[in-house]
Amino acid sequence: MRPRPALFAVLTSLAAAALAASSAVAAPFPQTDTEKRVVAATDTDGDSLPDTWETNGYDANGDGVVDVDLPGMGANPKKKDLFVEMDYMAGRLTTTAGLDRIVQVFASAPVGNPDGSTGIKIHLDAGAARGTAYNLGGGNEVAYDADLNPSATQTNAIKAANFASARKAVFHYMIWGDSYDGGCSSGQAFNIPNDTFIVTVGPKCNWNATDDINVGTFIHELGHNIGLKHGGTDNLNYKPNYLSVMNYSFQLGGVLKADGTKYWGYSSVQPTSINEARPDERVGLGSLGAGYRTSWKCPNGSTRTTAGAANQPIDWNCDGDTTDTTTAADINGDKTTSILIAQNNWANLVFGGGAVGGGSELQSKTPATELQELTHTEWTEMQHR
Numbered sequence: 001m002r003p004r005p006a007l008f009a010v011l012t013s014l015a016a017a018a019l020a021a022s023s024a025v026a027a028p029f030p031q032t033d034t035e036k037r038v039v040a041a042t043d044t045d046g047d048s049l050p051d052t053w054e055t056n057g058y059d060a061n062g063d064g065v066v067d068v069d070l071p072g073m074g075a076n077p078k079k080k081d082l083f084v085e086m087d088y089m090a091g092r093l094t095t096t097a098g099l100d101r102i103v104q105v106f107a108s109a110p111v112g113n114p115d116g117s118t119g120i121k122i123h124l125d126a127g128a129a130r131g132t133a134y135n136l137g138g139g140n141e142v143a144y145d146a147d148l149n150p151s152a153t154q155t156n157a158i159k160a161a162n163f164a165s166a167r168k169a170v171f172h173y174m175i176w177g178d179s180y181d182g183g184c185s186s187g188q189a190f191n192i193p194n195d196t197f198i199v200t201v202g203p204k205c206n207w208n209a210t211d212d213i214n215v216g217t218f219i220h221e222l223g224h225n226i227g228l229k230h231g232g233t234d235n236l237n238y239k240p241n242y243l244s245v246m247n248y249s250f251q252l253g254g255v256l257k258a259d260g261t262k263y264w265g266y267s268s269v270q271p272t273s274i275n276e277a278r279p280d281e282r283v284g285l286g287s288l289g290a291g292y293r294t295s296w297k298c299p300n301g302s303t304r305t306t307a308g309a310a311n312q313p314i315d316w317n318c319d320g321d322t323t324d325t326t327t328a329a330d331i332n333g334d335k336t337t338s339i340l341i342a343q344n345n346w347a348n349l350v351f352g353g354g355a356v357g358g359g360s361e362l363q364s365k366t367p368a369t370e371l372q373e374l375t376h377t378e379w380t381e382m383q384h385r
């Protein structure tokens with residue numbers, strides 16, 4: 001647990017911004033940093049960015065000059081857009097191929113749009129570091145700090161120095177860093193939902209981060225920003241039926257598909273719940289598990305992975321058969337007997353976390369209760385089981 005960073009909780013003058021954006025002639029208007037009132041703004045695609053911003057641009061201070069040119073950056077009022085400014089410490093920004101993979105995960109999301117398309121357009125801004133496709137004029141290299149400590153304070157300081165304040169209603173902000181708070185945690189999003197996160201799979205803890213690890217962790221931490229948790233509806237981790245990179249079982253190694261490929265995004269199905277008091281081995285994850293394999297914990301603490309599709313019988317208690325229906329099994333390894341409820345992440349995204357957005361989705365934030373993210377030690381243990 002760590003204190004909620006006050007800066008992240010500060011709301012922009014959403015009401016004033018929405019009024020300005022809805023006015024063809026942007027006249028000066030009163031604006032205060034404590035304005036908490038939300039004026040409903042038309043947001044056809046539900047991405048928390050009002051149509052007027054996506055059509056005309058966003059005038060943060062109401063001086064009649066567009067400060068954030070959303071249409072110029074490819075925003076569409078009829079298709080969900082997500083903007084992320086990425087700052088980076090030397091050597092930590094993932095490759096162009098990694099950025100391409102992130103874009104593709106969102107582009108192929110099973111999320112409908114008013115323009116008839118599916119998917120989410122994510123706009124990643126690495127400044128000049130990764131070519132024009134990823135240059136929206138904002139990303140910067142920042143001073144190398146191998147240990148952001150205390151993480152919230154240090155992250156806020158870097159953000160304040162490198163991130164244009166006019167962007168905070170439009171862009172999520174993140175840092176490709178090394179490590180934080182003296183530990184070896186893979187990342188941090190500070191709140192759920194939120195507007196800021198860090199990815200910290202750096203050399204200090206010998207992550208030797210591949211594109212897989214960078215991409216999985218980026219999408220995981222961004223997932224917290226857009227409302228997703230380690231257990232879907234709750235914070236229970238390692239649920240075999242939660243087929244998402246939000247689940248530690250799949251953050252760094254990908255969600256396992258039945259065809260042998262890996263998937264690096266959020267869950268698009270909600271398989272049936274599993275009651276650990278009496279899991280039915282005969283049904284596996286049920287019909288929605290057909291396209292996937294999955295991993296679960298045995299009573300001795302080891303991890304097993306299905307050989308084939310997860311709609312086939314699964315030996316939840318690791319006793320050598322797949323016929324038990326009344327034998328308790330702690331299959332997510334948390335030493336409690338729970339009902340494991342999955343989630344279709346893509347159907348439950350929360351746009352407008354933190355200061356992002358100005359539409360009707362603004363809501364109170366829930367402090368993350370699971371702020372200790374997946375560590376290098378845990379990852380190493382998972383690989384060696």
Ligand SMILES: [Zn+2]
Pocket residue numbers: 220221224230373374
């Ligand atoms: Zn997490």
